Structures are given as C-alpha cells and as structure tokens.
Amino acid sequence: SQQGEEDPQALSIQEGENATMNCSYKTSINNLQWYRQNSGRGLVHLILIRSNEREKHSGRLRVTLDTSKKSSSLLITASRAADTASYFCATDARGVSGSRLTFGEGTQLTVNP
Amino acid sequence: DSGVTQTPKHLITATGQRVTLRCSPRSGDLSVYWYQQSLDQGLQFLIQYYNGEERAKGNILERFSAQQFPDLHSELNLSSLELGDSALYFCASSVGGLSYEQYFGPGTRLTVT
Numbered sequence: 001s002q003q004g005e006e007d008p009q010a011l012s013i014q015e016g017e018n019a020t021m022n023c024s025y026k027t028s029i030n031n032l033q034w035y036r037q038n039s040g041r042g043l044v045h046l047i048l049i050r051s052n053e054r055e056k057h058s059g060r061l062r063v064t065l066d067t068s069k070k071s072s073s074l075l076i077t078a079s080r081a082a083d084t085a086s087y088f089c090a091t092d093a094r095g096v097s098g099s100r101l102t103f104g105e106g107t108q109l110t111v112n113p
Numbered sequence: 114d115s116g117v118t119q120t121p122k123h124l125i126t127a128t129g130q131r132v133t134l135r136c137s138p139r140s141g142d143l144s145v146y147w148y149q150q151s152l153d154q155g156l157q158f159l160i161q162y163y164n165g166e167e168r169a170k171g172n173i174l175e176r177f178s179a180q181q182f183p184d185l186h187s188e189l190n191l192s193s194l195e196l197g198d199s200a201l202y203f204c205a206s207s208v209g210g211l212s213y214e215q216y217f218g219p220g221t222r223l224t225v226t
Contacts, residue, residue, distance in 0.1 A: 031212060042115060042203055042217035043156075050212075088156065092211040098169025099211055101146075103156040 004032075004089045004104030012110040019076045021107040023089030024069075032065055033090045033101070034074050043088065046074075081113045116140065117218035119204050125224045131192040134221045138185055138206030144168070145187040146207070146215060147179055151200040162187055163210070194225045 007022045023032070031050045035043040049056045049065045049072065056063045062075040076083055086106040093102045116139035126132055138145050147159040149172075158171035162181035173179075176194075181187045191198060201222050205215040 033214065035217075040201070040220075040222075042117075042219050043205075043215075044115070045214035045216065048212075048214055098161065100158045100161065100169045100171050101211055101215065102158065105155045 004091050004102060006087070006089060006104045006107040008107060009105070010108045010110070012112065013079060015079060015081055015111055015113050017079055017111075019079050019083070019109055019111070021074045021087050021109070023072045023074070023104055025072075025089075025091045026070065027091075027093060029067075029091045029093070031092055032063075032072050034061075034063060034072075035088045035090060035103075037086045037088065037106070039085075046087075076109075079109075079111045081111050083109060083111050085109060115216040115218065117204060117206050117216050119202075119218035119221050121221060122219065123222050123224075125226065126194060127226055128194055128196060130194050130225075131190065132194065132223065134189040134191070134202050134204075134223075136187045136189070136204030136206075136218060138187070138204075139216050142206035142208055142216070143185065144207045144209060144213075145181055145185070146205040147173075147187070147189050148203040148205065149200045150203060150220075154200075156203075159189070168210075191223070196225050199223055199225045 033048045034046040037043045088106045090101040090103045118137045143164045150156045159173040161169040179189045201220045205217045207213040
C-alpha cells in the first residue's frame, strides 16, 4: 500500500478561496515533499519539509508537518484557476532495496473561476 | 521546463515487443529515477541510479531493466510487453538523494495494443 495517503481525493473550490489538502503516512520519515501535476504532465516540486520542521512557507503555499500524528497538510491561499491540478505528497521510505520516494494517490484540486 | 528531457513522447507498440525509453537529466544532477504512472496503480517508483550505479529498486518487473551511462543519461528497457504495461513513464533527476527535490521530465506515454 502507499506510504502516503492524501485526503480528500478531490476538492472543488471557487477562485480566491483557500484549499487545504492532507497527507498521512505510516512509517518514520526524514522529509516529506509536495508535488503538483497538471493533467498528463510531469510532476513539479512545490516544497520539502524536513522531519525536524513543523511549518514551511513558499509564496501562497503553507505546509505543516506533525510527526507525532504522521500527517502533513498543504494550504494554498487565495487560489487561482491556474492552481487546478493534482497534488501529491511524497515521503522518503527505506525499502529492502534502498530508499525511495513513495507517492500518495493525490488530491485532484479544481479551482472554478 | 524542468531541464529533464525524455524521448520519445509517445510510443505505441504491440504485445510481446521491446522498447527503450531514454532520459537526459538536468545538467549537474547525478541521480536519475524512473517512475510508472497508471490509473489503477498510481505513481510507482521503479529504480534509481546515482552516478552510474544502481542505488534503489522499487516495483520494477524482471522484464524491465535500466542503466545509467557515463554521460549520466539513462535508458529504461521494457521487454515482452503486456497490455498492462501501458502507462506514463517518468524520469526524474536530482543533485543527490532523497533529501533533494526531484525534477521530472514530461514523460513517455506507452500504449501496448
């Protein structure tokens, strides 16, 4: 099963509203990353938060990390139609054959103009 | 533009055939990652190379193989193709390991008929 699971699976909001997406994971991590994907295109890195950090900001993005609850949230403020995309959290996980990023199934965000 | 290039963009082939997907990482990046994205499996990590050596292995089938060449470009070989191998295949690169953001290429869409 996926290490990271996003919630909700889909989110539809109006332009100007805030969008919050959550990610839960199962095992200890060194860092957690958020990526964005426009339909059928490559993923774009948004932000990386390390396990010893609790909050990080980048422009209209705010990410929090709660390692005790094994969860993270991504907040997009003042959303725009161009923010419409799928958003994935990714955690580093140690496997039998080395460490890798494990991606959740994503949240599909639709921002209506 | 992430700086990662992938060829070809689209590939249509028949079951039982063999194909090679090519990836050129961003200038200066030593790590190359391969991912498979399908509707039912989500984004799955396949394999990572770092400076020519295999570093981590994920859910890569035995029919699939990869390598990273001295000039750091990478190839993913898929053989004895099955209908279920139809997917988007992404290559990503990073400066180092999992503590660094990954830059994704535009992907190769493989259709097996």
